[in-house]
Amino acid sequence: MNQIPALIRVFAYLSILTVGGGMAAFPEMKILTVDVHHWLDYHELIHMYSIGQLAPGPNMMMIVSIGDWAGGILGAIVVLVAFFGPTAILALVVGRAWNKLEKWPWRLSIQQGLAPVSIGLLLAGTLSMAKGSVTGWTTGGIAMGVLLTMLWRKVNPAFLVLAGAVAGVIAFMPK
Amino acid sequence: MSDENASLANEQALVAAARAKTTVFDIFLQFLIIGATSFGGVVPYLRNSLVSKLHWVDDKEFVELLSISQSLPGLNATNMAVLLGDRLKGWMGAVAGVVGMCLPGAIIMLLAGIVYKVRGDHDLVTFALKGVAAAAAGLLLATVIQLGKKSLSHQFDLAFVLVTVLLVNRLHVSVPRTLIFVGIAAILFHYPRKTAKAGANQ
Numbered sequence: 190m191n192q193i194p195a196l197i198r199v200f201a202y203l204s205i206l207t208v209g210g211g212m213a214a215f216p217e218m219k220i221l222t223v224d225v226h227h228w229l230d231y232h233e234l235i236h237m238y239s240i241g242q243l244a245p246g247p248n249m250m251m252i253v254s255i256g257d258w259a260g261g262i263l264g265a266i267v268v269l270v271a272f273f274g275p276t277a278i279l280a281l282v283v284g285r286a287w288n289k290l291e292k293w294p295w296r297l298s299i300q301q302g303l304a305p306v307s308i309g310l311l312l313a314g315t316l317s318m319a320k321g322s323v324t325g326w327t328t329g330g331i332a333m334g335v336l337l338t339m340l341w342r343k344v345n346p347a348f349l350v351l352a353g354a355v356a357g358v359i360a361f362m363p364k
Numbered sequence: 365m366s367d368e369n370a371s372l373a374n375e376q377a378l379v380a381a382a383r384a385k386t387t388v389f390d391i392f393l394q395f396l397i398i399g400a401t402s403f404g405g406v407v408p409y410l411r412n413s414l415v416s417k418l419h420w421v422d423d424k425e426f427v428e429l430l431s432i433s434q435s436l437p438g439l440n441a442t443n444m445a446v447l448l449g450d451r452l453k454g455w456m457g458a459v460a461g462v463v464g465m466c467l468p469g470a471i472i473m474l475l476a477g478i479v480y481k482v483r484g485d486h487d488l489v490t491f492a493l494k495g496v497a498a499a500a501a502g503l504l505l506a507t508v509i510q511l512g513k514k515s516l517s518h519q520f521d522l523a524f525v526l527v528t529v530l531l532v533n534r535l536h537v538s539v540p541r542t543l544i545f546v547g548i549a550a551i552l553f554h555y556p557r558k559t560a561k562a563g564a565n566q
Contacts, residue, residue: 242496245400251473273442302554305524306528308508308525311507311508312508313529319501331499340510345405353496357496362491
């Protein structure tokens, strides 16, 4: 069955949900890509998101893998355009209107009001992702170790993700 | 003070000179390099390259663009590519910036997806991925805490955060609905009262 129209619809929709970061769209992404369209399962989604943390550039690039699995190379391209196109156009328009918007008194209200909502969406995405990835003492320990290291000092997050991979192999490898 | 002014003027001259020489292809190339090397978050790499090395924007404009990109939907990395590219060379610069930024990561994840389908069930890969996914969860939580410290301006904001999480994760209200209802409530809570406050303070 041709998945291209569905890929365009889903990822264009997810695009506008990424308020405050890509992770804000994660709960809805899980529902649409896993439960509704069955392009991949929940564990594959978590795995691809996690692998994406090791890749350079924007951090939601695992959408390309979903597009490829569901619709081949065309699916991958279509997903990229659908996910980044709408917000790119919005950024272009708002960026140009910014000088006028800057003096608008409600601008600060919108910024201050959207901050807690976008953090809430980010936290919701984080929890929905953690539910699948923190499943016991070992994974809980790894997550906690990364969290504390990040809060304690400035480390490149990619190193911590790599350290997580090493810790996973050491901890789960049958002795 | 005059020193500061001189260095500011100097900075502006550097930026003007650098911008005059820049082509759309330069923008594509520089964002391609950043897109290929920015491990663990794009913004520091952008600043280092575009502000410190290339002088395409000064620090003040960079921070301003960052605050625009953070208050819009879309990822910081691509919003910044669009905003910076547009300031440099109009919409063609924006397209060059965003394509360059996305291309390396997209190709890497395309290949990673193909390899995962073939080798993803290998024991060693499964163990590593369990660790990676747990690390990613810890990383996200750290981001939430850091962002919360930086951008929440009122104690009551915590309530908006909790209501949002509750609606999305517990009550399974769709994200757009949550965004509209809680968003409007929070914006009204932060209604513009600056002038009244300033008056009261004086």
